[in-house]
């Protein structure tokens with residue numbers, strides 16, 4: 001397949017690259033092979049050959065090729081309650097709403113129904129890769145992996161471990177640390193077998209829910225499993241004041257230090273939220289090359305603070321973007337990247353007018369749409385060690401084709417188009433989505 005048209009691709013956290021009419025060639029393995037500009041000698045011949053072979057796809061006017069988005073934090077089983085009960089504090093929301101819902105996934109038919117609904121919805125929002133928390137249930141989690149395989153989404157999938165009887169209900173609990181470790185190992189094998197069998201881009205992930213919900217024996221065993229199989233790890237870290245204090249009270253260490261103590265902060269770890277991380281925690285993340293999944297919508301409800309994205313990036317901490325369904329209410333990473341910019345502006349300015357203006361906020365906090373775009377693409381890819389998130393040769397051909405709905409009303413320089421796309425794109429503007437060069441979504445009535 002050869003794509004011809006305009007594109008935006010992140011260069012780094014502060015620069016985005018625009019191409020006005022390049023050819024992007026994709027090889028038979030689903031990788032980007034070449035990016036050929038009109039000034040290159042073989043532009044015309046490659047284009048003509050693609051046209052003759054009927055593999056040339058010309059983007060219509062006012063549509064743009066972007067890397068697919070990478071959602072670093074999704075609780076797949078919480079999809080049915082997206083937007084519900086977000087006025088409750090985290091611990092209350094978990095116990096009253098979330099754990100009872102997740103307990104229902106003991107029924108794998110229910111899991112099948114939800115996951116077959118969720119994956120196409122995420123693809124329609126431009127999300128080509130997602131890092132998922134499942135539930136404690138093996139069969140339901142396999143339904144999630146199968147749904148990714150069915151619809152062609154790249155999925156990183158974790159069987160949740162939560163075995164601490166003091167912090168989990170008897171109706172929704174991993175029976176013991178031994179079950180946690182054996183069950184996780186069994187799930188790892190099953191997902192790896194599915195990946196082979198279906199040629200699917202699904203990867204198992206070690207998933208202690210968070211420090212409060214796990215026993216030390218489970219945390220230690222999961223750290224060892226991750227090392228033995230060289231697996232990615234995900235959890236929550238310093239997500240709220242309550243969670244932060246829990247680690248201090250029960251382990252006499254900071255939350256990040258507890259995770260590190262059990263071998264759970266590695267270069268393959270992605271820790272969600274981090275609103276309460278101290279500068280020494282950020283330095284620890286940097287040393288371990290552990291990533292933060294920034295979840296700006298969810299953090300507005302449960303975070304008790306705004307995560308300092310810019311400061312983390314300046315300390316060379318890996319950061320990507322997460323929807324955190326359903327602590328966040330929307331499957332759209334566009335909505336989340338908009339909120340990332342807005343939250344950073346509020347952190348910069350402060351929120352209480354009774355304070356003196358120049359002491360109200362935190363300097364150097366504001367990020368732009370360019371940085372937010374980076375988080376949703378290259379930042380996420382780097383966190384997962386994926387050759388994705390940029391439109392460059394040898395990277396995976398995970399794309400979205402997006403329409404600029406205000407093109408005829410406003411100036412059309414690249415900077416204006418880019419900002420409009422970041423602020424106005426909804427599923428109605430996402431014409432087509434590709435993973436590994438295969439089309440996995442298109443808008444009905446469109447043939448891109």
Ligand SMILES: O=c1[nH]c(=O)c2nc[nH]c2[nH]1
Pocket residue numbers: 075090094098209210236239298302324327
């Ligand atoms: O936003 C969140 N959603 C969850 O499901 C969860 N579990 C622990 N901490 C959490 N935070």
